Amino acid sequence: TATPVRVGLVPCCGTSDGPTGELSLKKGRDLWEQFHLLGTEMVITKSGRRMFPPFKVRISGLDKKAKYILLLDIVAADDCRYKFQQSRWLVAGKADPELPRRLYIHPDSPAPGEHWMARAVNFHKLKLTNNVADKHGFTILNSMHKYQPRFHVACASELLHLPYSAFRTYVFPETQFLAVTAYQNDKVKQGRIDSGTSMKGRNKQDEREKKRDDMEY
Amino acid sequence: TATPVRVGLVPCCGTSDGPTGELSLKKGRDLWEQFHLLGTEMVITKSGRRMFPPFKVRISGLDKKAKYILLLDIVAADDCRYKFQQSRWLVAGKADPELPRRLYIHPDSPAPGEHWMARAVNFHKLKLTNNVADKHGFTILNSMHKYQPRFHVACASELLHLPYSAFRTYVFPETQFLAVTAYQNDKVKQGRIDSGTSMKGRNKQDEREKKRDDMEY
DNA sequence: ATCTTTCCCACCTAGGTGTGAACC
DNA sequence: ATGGTTCACACCTAGGTGGGAAAG
Numbered sequence: 001t002a003t004p005v006r007v008g009l010v011p012c013c014g015t016s017d018g019p020t021g022e023l024s025l026k027k028g029r030d031l032w033e034q035f036h037l038l039g040t041e042m043v044i045t046k047s048g049r050r051m052f053p054p055f056k057v058r059i060s061g062l063d064k065k066a067k068y069i070l071l072l073d074i075v076a077a078d079d080c081r082y083k084f085q086q087s088r089w090l091v092a093g094k095a096d097p098e099l100p101r102r103l104y105i106h107p108d109s110p111a112p113g114e115h116w117m118a119r120a121v122n123f124h125k126l127k128l129t130n131n132v133a134d135k136h137g138f139t140i141l142n143s144m145h146k147y148q149p150r151f152h153v154a155c156a157s158e159l160l161h162l163p164y165s166a167f168r169t170y171v172f173p174e175t176q177f178l179a180v181t182a183y184q185n186d187k188v189k190q191g192r193i194d195s196g197t198s199m200k201g202r203n204k205q206d207e208r209e210k211k212r213d214d215m216e217y
Numbered sequence: 218t219a220t221p222v223r224v225g226l227v228p229c230c231g232t233s234d235g236p237t238g239e240l241s242l243k244k245g246r247d248l249w250e251q252f253h254l255l256g257t258e259m260v261i262t263k264s265g266r267r268m269f270p271p272f273k274v275r276i277s278g279l280d281k282k283a284k285y286i287l288l289l290d291i292v293a294a295d296d297c298r299y300k301f302q303q304s305r306w307l308v309a310g311k312a313d314p315e316l317p318r319r320l321y322i323h324p325d326s327p328a329p330g331e332h333w334m335a336r337a338v339n340f341h342k343l344k345l346t347n348n349v350a351d352k353h354g355f356t357i358l359n360s361m362h363k364y365q366p367r368f369h370v371a372c373a374s375e376l377l378h379l380p381y382s383a384f385r386t387y388v389f390p391e392t393q394f395l396a397v398t399a400y401q402n403d404k405v406k407q408g409r410i411d412s413g414t415s416m417k418g419r420n421k422q423d424e425r426e427k428k429r430d431d432m433e434y
Numbered sequence: 435a436t437c438t439t440t441c442c443c444a445c446c447t448a449g450g451t452g453t454g455a456a457c458c
Numbered sequence: 459a460t461g462g463t464t465c466a467c468a469c470c471t472a473g474g475t476g477g478g479a480a481a482g
Contacts, residue, residue, distance in 0.1 A: 043476085046440075050474070083437080130439085143438075181439050183476085193476080260452090263464075267450070300461085347463085360462075398463050400452085410452080
């Protein structure tokens with residue numbers, strides 16, 4: 001084609017601005033890189049869990065009028081099983097057999113190039129699960145394995161044509177992650193909380209408040 | 218065309234099943250009809266308010282593969298201004314000049330006939346406002362005036378072709394309503410609350426609970 | 435004993451809703 | 459005084475999140 005297609009991962013900057021403890025991520029640096037340095041972990045659950053940071057790409061050079069389908073899939077990054085011991089990830093044997101591969105088709109697909117180029121494309125609705133029998137179409141992963149998300153652009157005007165259409169694939173190594181059913185690295189857990197996007201779970205009850213509750217009786 | 222296009226307003230049945238006071242709507246009858254008997258009121262606000270009951274249509278007889286744009290607009294039902302006095306709506310003069318007409322294009326548009334026919338089409342995201350300077354594209358209405366929603370089907374593969382495309386228009390008289398900035402008829406207000414879909418606002422504090430709060434000091 | 439998974443639940447955000455007093 | 463409008467706010471739903479105990 002005449003114009004080259006360019007795809008860039010959109011930086012996801014942390015929004016934390018509270019008191020920055022030792023563990024919090026520096027503001028203004030890309031969240032993906034920050035977590036990558038620590039060893040990104042993604043929680044997988046039976047009912048499905050989103051990715052964090054969100055996977056966003058900006059794309060240019062498409063034909064404005066031609067229709068495209070945009071997809072994300074997640075493939076094994078290597079052939080190992082891992083364990084987390086003494087604050088570090090160690091190889092713990094050979095990988096379990098790969099599970100049925102599933103494509104996450106961006107819900108706007110198919111859409112013309114101008115639509116995709118107008119703003120960053122966000123794949124935040126993709127969900128990860130460890131449920132081998134999942135019927136929602138979520139991406140099924142093995143816990144304690146390392147994965148690599150991949151982004152694809154397909155020239156296709158209809159979803160039915162997808163299997164026969166030309167693909168272009170883009171990989172961003174900083175989006176590699178380990179699938180877990182519970183956070184292993186406390187720094188990763190704290191980083192998610194600090195980056196503000198994650199909604200806090202049940203807080204340890206504040207001492208003062210706890211006292212008051214106790215006094216109700 | 219060979220097959221006739223059929224469009225039906227989808228009944229919106231109330232979900233209330235609590236203690237049914239004198240004012241609550243009977244279960245299992247169409248909400249639109251129920252409110253129509255009372256004189257449907259729709260609140261309009263500066264920041265925009267959804268319609269209730271939701272406007273839903275079921276459509277059949279479209280060409281499966283052809284593309285359509287589905288729209289809703291809301292036009293003056295007559296040339297009067299109204300007032301609510303002694304529990305009834307009375308004509309109170311001539312209508313104010315009509316405000317700029319706005320079309321609400323269903324966000325799935327354009328889409329093939331099979332998409333529209335697969336399930337009821339819901340226009341619940343349309344918002345009503347009385348803000349003449351609105352920049353969100355909400356539908357602008359005059360308070361204390363009577364309106365009639367209209368549903369349109371346009372044969373058009375692109376939004377840009379809309380102005381030149383053929384329309385088919387459907388009107389459901391039971392969806393007429395009066396635009397208000399605050400509910401006038403208590404029965405309408407109570408009907409909305411009873412039908413359950415409306416999220417309750419601040420409740421009059423339950424006496425028992427109030428007492429407890431007061432005792433906190 | 436250790437590691438990993440599962441489950442329920444309190445908490446959070448986002449956004450729609452009527453309240454009631456203030457405003458005009 | 460009246461009638462209509464505005465506004466901040468408590469409440470609601472829906473759905474995503476980590477906590478922590480319990481189970482495997």
